[in-house]
């Protein structure tokens with residue numbers, strides 16, 4: 266009998282009294298950053314608990330940012346894994362690759378995978394999100410991709426090697442990183458980014474910052490069009506042309522759509538859990554079923570689905586203790602921090618950055634500083650005498666110090682003049 270299948274629970278039945286007090290078997294669905302971090306954190310404090318991890322992917326955990334380097338050709342497939350292959354065994358973690366969980370029976374505390382039922386005492390949903398493909402007219406077409414997994418990245422590299430004009434639809438962090446990675450890996454490609462909003466990185470940048478970024482992207486050889494809403498993808502089988510809503514057309518032979526990701530609610534809904542944009546969790550990362558937790562991109566806490574690595578790490582570490590019934594502070598949210606990882610551009614956006622679209626709010630103060638050559642732009646958002654957000658463009662070395670100021674919520678009284686000085690060095 267394979268380890269962990271349903272009959273094993275019968276053995277646990279002997280431990281019924283103990284079961285109430287302690288977890289004997291934790292099952293994790295998902296083996297990316299949230300699931301792996303949680304499993305490791307559980308193992309770090311409990312050598313005895315059985316931990317089983319299921320992933321539909323064919324390879325163990327790799328950080329998704331590495332996919333950008335893989336596309337650029339600076340990291341090869343063999344170097345993408347976060348842990349050596351024997352790490353799971355050494356840590357007594359049972360990893361099931363190529364194992365898509367089809368169903369959760371919440372009252373029966375079991376999951377259905379590959380024709381077998383597996384029992385759990387505590388279940389953790391770390392099944393993340395899926396890339397979103399907007400319903401453009403003309404889909405499906407060959408040579409149109411989204412990027413989420415190593416498989417996607419391999420398909421993208423293969424197609425790029427035989428393409429000449431690539432359009433990335435979506436000027437968010439991932440879209441810009443993908444465009445620059447393709448330009449690096451395949452220097453002959455003509456790269457264009459289409460952003461439907463009026464400027465790049467609407468969630469991380471304000472207008473002046475976005476203008477500097479757009480000019481830098483152009484100087485690096487990647488064309489950027491804003492206010493460019495895609496309507497249709499044309500071509501006979503494979504994509505040949507993009508038609509924008511305002512009638513403009515663009516020739517292309519490959520498209521990468523980078524239109525965000527959506528929490529994968531299939532399993533949560535099927536299990537009857539409360540869902541919104543994600544599977545809803547409380548400050549213990551517990552879902553509406555007391556034996557099921559959710560962490561990372563699939564979880565919605567306080568109305569937010571974060572879709573980033575730092576909250577996934579925070580949530581996983583806290584949930585690990587909660588799963589084991591150990592004392593630990595509750596989850597209270599994570600200050601978002603985003604760095605654009607594009608060679609030649611240093612951009613970090615931390616906390617509340619406020620764009621011109623946010624409603625006016627007199628209690629917020631904004632201090633901006635632009636260098637004489639227009640290459641460095643800093644913006645600081647202050648509330649009640651404390652820094653709550655910042656944009657740092659072209660000044661990477663100050664990121665750690667500014668992030669610390671924001672996280673610690675220290676008063677900025679003595680710093681006010683320095684914040685307005687573009688040449689001031691906070692390191």
Ligand SMILES: Cc1cc2nc3c(=O)[nH]c(=O)nc-3n(C[C@H](O)[C@H](O)[C@H](O)COP(=O)(O)OP(=O)(O)OC[C@H]3O[C@@H](n4cnc5c(N)ncnc54)[C@H](O)[C@@H]3O)c2cc1C
Nearest residue numbers: 295296297298299321329366392393394561562572573574
């Ligand atoms: C190319 C790229 C670059 C990124 N760069 C950054 C960055 O620089 N900084 C940052 O903060 N964020 C970045 N992100 C976002 C970040 O990767 C995600 O926030 C993070 O991966 C979320 O982790 P997760 O473990 O919650 O979910 P996911 O990474 O979505 O992993 C979900 C896991 O669940 C498994 N799974 C799903 N459904 C099932 C099922 N039914 N059965 C079994 N297994 C299942 C999958 O196989 C996978 O193992 C990037 C994302 C991409 C795609």
